[in-house]
Amino acid sequence: MGTQTPAVKLAMFVAALAFTASFSLVGSASLSIETDKQALISIKSGFINLQPSNPVSSWDNSNSSPCNWTRVSCNKDGNRVVALDLSGLQLSGSLDPHIGNLTFLHSLELQNNLLTGPIPHQISNLFRINLLNMSFNALQGGFPSNISAMAALETLDLTSNNILSTLPHELSLLTNLKVLNLARNHLFGEIPPSFGNLSSLVTINFGTNSLTGPIPTELSRLQNLKDLIITINNLTGTVPPAIFNMSSLVTLALASNRLWGTFPRDVGHTLPNLLVFNFCFNEFTGTIPPSLHNITNIQVIRFAYNFLEGTVPPGLENLHNLTMYNIGYNNLTSGNDGINFITSLTKSPHLSFLAIDGNNFEGQIPDSIGNLSKSLSILFMGDNRLSGSIPPTIGNLNGLALLNFSYNSLSGEIPYEIGQLENLQSLVLAKNRFSGWIPSSLGNLQKLNNLDLSGNELIGGIPTSFRNFQKLLAMDLSNNKLNGSIPKEALNLPATTKLNMSNNLLSGPLPEEIGSLSNLFQIDLSNNLISGEIPSSIKGWGSIEELFMARNKLSGHIPSSLGELRAIKVIDLSSNHLSGPIPDNLQYLLALQYLNLSFNDLEGEVPQEGIFKNRANVGLQGNSKLCLYSSCPGSESKHDRVVKVIIFTVAFSTLALSFIIGTLIHFMRKKSKTAPSTEFVKGQHEMVSYDELRLATENFSEQHLIGKGSFGSVYKGILKQDVPVAIKVLDVIRTGSIRSFKAECEALRNVRHRNLVKLITTCSSIDFSNMEFRALIYELLSNGSLDEWVHGQISHERGLGLNVLERVDIAIDVGSAINYLHHDCELPIVHCDLKPSNILLDADMTAKVGDFGLARLLMESANTQSSITSTHVLKGSIGYLPPEYGYGMKPTTAGDVYSFGVTLLELFTGKRPTDEYFTGELNLIKWVDSCFPEHIMEVIDDELTEVSVDLEYEGRTISSEMQKDCLTEVIGVALSCTVNTPVNRIDIHDAVSKLKSAKHSLTRPPK
Structure with missing residues (x-):
């Protein structure tokens, strides 16, 4: 090769430099996409329970580039991930810091x-991001401390999570932010005035939080703002006047504040x-601004629940896009035209919600009401001073679902x-002056679930067409002048509860068919002229709690089937x-709180148990033939009674003396000591006195106090013959304590099982x-509660x-006790408060279930179980209650x-269901289920994993692997028990059988 000139050398150097730079860029790109790939793999690992059909499950490290993965987008060169859309995939787990x-x-x-x-704080490294949407999850905690580093952010949407934080001032440094949506969280504190610096903001939504303080005037500087939504908070003060001058606003919603x-x-x-x-649920005064009706494109106007006065200003006919006017x-009052402003609203073809109720409007309902929008679904005009009749044109509004004209004239x-309103679900016309017959056309309203015609002057019979009300939940026809008999067709109401x-x-x-109202909670037929006997078919009212039939002409005997209504109060x-006679089984209705049988012609002996023990809650006056046991007619004369008493006394004294002499001879001949104190526990069933308990607990001193519960305190004490006992003293002042006492006695009356705490006696x-005193005396178990063992107090x-x-x-012990209660008792018992x-635990670490204060006896029907308690009150402890109890x-x-x-x-796991670790939708069950079965040891109690490594059993070591297999089986049983x-x-x-199998696999000898 010949000698190279300086120019050639320079050209070669530039080419080499270019080649090196090109190689460097390729290497850099390769490294960058590899970094993104590994980050995505780590993100995937944070998700749990991924189904094969989930797009994220296809992310695989063996693929050449993540740019080919679903829901992942790269730049045009394919060397960096620029967009990640995982919305709506039902992903669970946490967001990985990568x-x-x-x-x-x-x-x-x-x-x-x-x-x-x-939210991992590493998310603040995404300084190029302009859209961040994490709404509708269960994220918790606060904001990343360096969130202001996300300088390019334009949309931040964290709606519907569990973020507990103040609004960080650092958000005001995100100068490119256009959408700030933090609704439905747990934000508190005041809105920082510095948010007025976010000049690019288009949307602010802080709705449904706990924000306090005033609305900062500085927000009025946001000249690009279109949506200002701070509903359902605790804001106070006045709205800065400058807010009403923000001409860019499309939505101004500050409802439900102060x-x-x-x-x-x-x-x-x-x-x-x-x-x-939207300014409803505030404290505004003055009048409706007339100019508001000049905003021709407005869709929603809401002023409800304020203190506005004056009349409705004109101009409603201009609001062609109006959907809600509340x-x-x-x-508010009527003008000279009454409520003819409704006619103006006929120009709003999209109106779906109209509410003018709770004001002082007078006048008649115009015929034009029938010309309102066919989309109108809610029409509230009650609680005014309207007069006249309802125009027949009301039948044109066939889109109506809720119609309320109550409390007018x-x-x-x-x-x-009205029978033409086929979509109607609630019809409320109560407390007016309607007369005439109930139109049979109402039977056409097959979607109706609430009918209230009470407090009018209606006459005639109840239409047989009411048999079509298959979805009706409540019907009130009271305080009218209806006559005739109750047609059996009108009782075909399978869903009715009231x-x-x-x-x-x-x-x-009363027709026998009245017993078919199987879902009734309350029935009131009082103050009528109903005659005949009470049908025995009322036993079909398995859920009823309140029965009123007073002031009628009913005759015959009270049916014994009344005593089968176990839920009645x-x-x-x-x-x-x-x-x-009074049916004897009424005394066994444990839920019964008030019984009025006064002013009838009843006779015979009054029962002595149950509600009859507290005469203040029983009305019996006006029944001259009723008697208590000691005063019943036909009892012998005074002389005869005296003779019998003397004879009985002599005979009893002779027997008692013989018994005492025989006992003394027996004890004198005995060489050994008396039977051990445990025999006292086995045989003792007589009630003890208050004084005995006071002495046993040293006047119920604090040093004898071993626990407190919902209805009282538990003390340890020593009864005669040195028997240690646990004494549960009820707080009789507390509502429900006496009912708890009775429930516990009833539940434990005939139960005997080695895994149930033994009730020795009562007081x-x-x-x-001179105050009422009630106590339950149990055997004392020396090893405390399971709660104390699990959480380290013992x-x-x-x-x-x-x-x-x-x-x-x-x-297994606990499961065996519950299995006994459910399947081996004469009447199944539901504990209701197992925790x-x-x-x-006794001295041998045998577990025993106690505290039956909420226990419920079940009565079996063909396919269902129903209890004696209310459908409307939660029974049990938060965290341990099944979800269906919350639905009634x-x-x-x-x-x-x-x-x-x-x-x-x-x-x-060692974690309570109410542990502060569980927030939002995360709970103990979901937490465990997320690790089951592959990662089950991640949720097992730390103390258990440390202690059980060298577990010894009958001279051999149980390996940690065997223990893990056993734990997996047990947790599987627990999750099968906690299905929603x-x-x-x-x-x-079956649960107990599986637990015994898990124990067998743990303890079986090696082959």
Whole structure:
């Protein structure tokens, strides 16, 4: 090669440099995409329970480039990931911190998933991102401390999470931010005035939080702002006048705060682009701004629940796009035209919600009401002073779902045309002056679930067409002048829970078909002329709690089937012509709180138990043939009674003397000591006195106090013959304590099982302050509660907690007790409050279930179980209650199984269901389920994993692998018990069998 000139050498150097630079860029790109790939793999690992059909499950490290992965987008050169859209994939788990390595991301969409845990602070590394949407998850914690580093951010959407934080001032440094949506979280504190510096903002949504303080005037500087939404908070003060001058606003929603003041009259001119104006549930005074009706494109106007006065200003005919007009519950009045402003609203073809209720409007309803929008679904005009009749044109509004004209002075007949409203779900015409017959056309309203015609002057019979009300939940026809008998067709109401026909002129007998109302909670037929006997078919009212039939002409005997209504709380059959005895089984209705049988013709002996023990809650006056045991007619004369008493006394004294002499001879001949004190426990069933208990506990001193519960305190004490006992003293002042006492006695009356805490005796007396005193005396178990063992308040002598085998034994003990209650008792018992603090351990570490204060006896029907308790009150402890109890379902055996499953999870994880770790939608069950079965040891109690490594059993070592297999089986049982739907839960019998199998696999000898 010849000699090279300087120019050639320079050209070669430049080419070499270019080649090197090119190689360097390729290497850099390769490294960058590899970084993104590994970050995505780490992000995937944070998701749990990924189904094969989930797009994220296809992400694989063996693929050449993540740019080919679903829901991942790269730049045009394919060397960096720039967008990640994982929205709506039902992803659960947490967001991995490696998300911060995707530094070229412009868009991150994670909305509509099930993500939990905190927002990783590494997310602030995404300084190029302009769209960040994590809404509708269960993320918790606060904001990343360096969130201001995300300088390019334009959209931040964290709606519907569990973020607990103040609004960080650092957000005001995100100068490119256009959308700031933090609604439905737990934000508190005041809105920082520095947010007025976010000049690019288009949307602010802080709705449904706990923000306080005033609205900063500085927000009015946001000249690009279109949506200002701060509803459902605790803001106070007035709205800065400058806010009403933000001409760019499209949505101004500050409802449900504590704001006050008046509205500027020219608000319609200063907010010309407004579509939504929402200030309901505040404290504003003054009048509706007339100029508001000049905003021709406005869609929503809401002033409800303020203190506005004056009339509705003109101009409604200009609002052709209006969908909602709600001015209810103010102090508005009518003008000279009454409520003819409704005619103006006929020019709004999209109107779906109209509410003018709760004001002082007068006048008649115009015929033009029938010309309102066919889209109108809600029409509220109640609680005014309207008069006249309802125009028949109302039948044109066939889109109506809710119609309320109650508490007015409307008169005339109920229009037949209302029967044309085929979509109607609620019809409320109560407290008016309607007369005439109930139109049979109402039977056409097959979607109706609420009918209230009470407090009118309606006459005639109940239409047989009511048999079409298959979805009706509540019907109130009370306080009218309805007559005739109740047609059996009108009782074909399978869904009805509340039926009120009181204060009418209804007559004739009650049809047997009345018993088909199987879902009734309350029925009131009082103050009528109903005659005949009470049908025995009422036993079909399995859920009823309140029965009113007072002041009628009912005759015959009270049916014994009334005593089968185990859930009933109130019975009023007073002022009728009932005869015969009081059914004996009424005294066994444990839920019954009030019984009125007064002013009838009843006879015979009054029962002595149950509600009859407290005569203050029983009305019996006006029944001259009733008697207490000691005063019943036909009893012998005084002389005869004296003779019998003398004879009985002599005979009894002779027998007693013989017994005493024989006993003394027996003890004198005995060489050994008396039987051990445990025999006292086995044989003692007599009630003890208040004084005995006071002495046993040293006047109920603090040093004897061993626990407190919902209805009282528990003390340890020593009864005669040195028997240690636990004494549960009820707080009789507390509502429900006496019912708890009775429930516990009833539940434990005939139960005997080695894994149930033994009730020795009871005390029902008067204390030294002449106050009622009630106590339950149990055997004292020396090893405390399971709660204390699981959470470290008690341990073995060497300082060790419960090992795997001990916990499995306890689980089997508890399951066996519940299985006995559910399947081996004469009447199944639901415990209703199973949890570790109600499980006690004796000296041999045998677990026993106690505290039956909420227990419920079940009665079996063909396919269902129903209990004696209310459908409307939650029974049990938060965290252990099955979800169906929250929807009103009565206690069932499946509910106990759920509580047992939660108890198992707590026993083996060491975490309570109410642990502060669980926030939002994350709970103990989901947490464990997320690691089951592959990563089960991640949720097992740390103490258990440390202690059980060298577990010894009958001279051999149980390996950690065997223990893990056993734990997997046990946790599987727990998760089968805690399925959301009761019908899919495992039965307690099968659960115990599986637990015994798990123990067998742990303890079986090696082959």
